[in-house]
Amino acid sequence: MIVGVQTLAGFEKTLHYRVPERLAPLAQTGSLVRVPLLNRTRLGVIASIGAPADFPVSRLKHVLEVVHPFPAMPGDLPELARWMSAYYAAPIDTVIEAMLPASVRKGARLKTERTLRAGRPFLQGELERLEKRAPAQARLAAFLARQLVPQKKSLVLARLGVSAAAADALVEKGLAVEEERRVERTAYADALADGELVAAQPHVLNEGQRAAVEAIRRRLAAGGFGVTLLHGVTGSGKTEVYLRAIQETLERGGGVIFLVPEVALTPQTVGRLRARLEAIAPGHRCVVWHSHLGEGERLDGWRALASGEAKIVVGARSAVFAPVSDLRLVVVDEEHEPAYKQDETPRYNGRDVAVMRAKLRGALCVLGSATPSMESHANALAGKYALVELRERIDNRRLPLIHVVDMRVEAARQRTLPVLSGDLARAMRERFEKKEQTILFINRRGYSSSMLCRKCGHTEECPHCSLKMTYHRTDETLRCHLCGHQRGAPLRCPKCGSPEIRWPGLGTQRVEEAAARLLRDARVERIDTDAMARKNRLRELLAEFRAGKIDVLVGTQMIAKGLDFPNVTLVGLVDADISMHVPDFRARERTFQLLVQVAGRAGRGDRAGEVVVQTFTPSEEVIQFSRHADFAGFAASELEWRRRFGYPPQRHLILHAFRGKNPDKLAFFAEQWARLVERELAGRVELRGPVEAPIAKIEDTYRWQLWYFTNTVTRAVAELNALRARFQWPDDVIQTLDVDAMSLG
Ligand SMILES: [Zn+2]
Ligand SMILES: [Zn+2]
Incomplete structure (x- = not known):
């Protein structure tokens, strides 16, 4: 057997090797192999089977090893890799490396542990004799005889104070049996075990959801490639629609990939998804896939999918490459999220790769969002994607009232620029009195955006990056958010020596301080990457917030996504201008998305929500469109502008x-x-x-x-x-x- 191998060694060309007879049964297209190359052993993937036309077969070298007993890149993945390489201008070996987790490439062994269980029954008087001659062996044998399931060897020996030699002697006598057992490493196993999560019961679908499920079901039944854009307002229950589509697919025997943005992959969402999936599709295991997995966990999940043991994976960007067998449905939640784009080679967009993969496999791809990207929206308008809309929030909850505060007027009235406007402060006091909760968003961490000398106008920049440094009051430092460089905050201007330094621009710390000063008896907490340096802190804070122990939560858009807090009735966007006035053709799109997402956090329970947006440019179109949650209006205006300047999706x-x-x-x-x-x-x-x-x-x-x-x-x-x-x-x-x-x- 001769095979063409794509090596992971920087070669674009396929090299040919001979497969020795003993390995032939394992070798197939997509198999991961070790091959000799320039006096070294290299990994490669079998890309083709058959001899080359222009090379004497007798001189071919041998494949040394087939790493896994099933193909590492089954079915469509080799073709997907070639497409990605050509489209994203990335060498094919970097694409294959992105597709295969490091532990899979290494061919790491599965984690196993040795166990002991009782062997044959004791003979008449045998245990008593053993107790006299070898008390350690007797102790172990008696212990094992009482156990219902095999016990971990190392643990038992340590607990009973028995040596390995004694255990061996027992095994020799047939009184104990030693076995090796595969250990499954499961991500977030703790989150599932600690009872914090209750499996949400399936909801009764509303009319819109039923129609959406029906439309997707018809597409699935028809089979073949297609893309459906599920555009649902925040709180309209898109997840429930995905779950029904997944259930349908599994029942038809197909496999599923469910992509969510990395930031949304909290233990909370994963636990809930997994519980629901395992409830609607009994007997199906759901593999979780994201960048914080240990290599061992990742290998186990990958193997479960590649071997066909599991048919569904939930994960971030790279889960789009999961070796799901008989893939028939790919769901991309929050398809507009920039987090789907990888910022290193290969610089692929997980959403676009998902569409391509569905195309190669003849599967259905469902893209979901409350604020679809202009690209996907344009495809739906052009009829390339089927459009399914959810216009109602579940249980007919109303979208929150959005109140726009003109900070120019506010500054003139208060003679200074307040962090919290009069309207926002009033609303916060009201909520606190009613024991309802408030979230304040500010898309910049730290205390202020920069330092400014009032005398000479000097602002302090990072010496290594051309970027203003951010003031952090908690430890009195100036920090560069790009490279992490920091220095003590100066008391005098480094340039002219004047003590008149101002700290303009808002950050999370300053907003936290203002909120705490406004509501002296309230508990105010801050969530941003600085505050989250401690492990599990995010989880603790979110749990406490949900339990009502925190009155005001201040955070970056880290907390804008996917979180559901029924008692939050007020959301303040402290500085809407931060995202709006950056020099990027997507600035308005991002601002619209942010405003809609933020507004979606308010009033998810039975109570109506209110949103206060503070801005210096209240007449900006994007503010007006988001105020009325008018996606169609915004998109029409935005697409027209993009067309005029030839920006994507035009080109x-x-x-x-x-x-x-x-x-x-x-x-x-x-x-x-x-x-x-x-x-x-x-x-x-x-x-x-x-x-x-x-x-x-x-x-x-x-x-x-x-x-x-x-x-x-x-x-x-x-x-x-x-x-x-x-x-x-x-x-x-x-x-x-x-x-x-x-x-x-
Ligand atoms: Zn100065
Ligand atoms: Zn820097």
């Missing part, structure tokens, strides 16, 4: 980034390169730049960038790659292509 955007230590050299080569592209690819890609990146320096490395706009990504990437191979790049300039980049640099 695809490729970001070409250059990094290096020498800024002049970087600028020179970026210019030279741009001229070459302009000459060679004129008419096929439109060029913008080169310019300095928005953050021109990070960790002492300078950054320049170019954008390409194109209608045909795969072709543009191939042409750019061919040009890149021709161009003489200096060794110390690092460049990366980011296809469908999520931000402008």
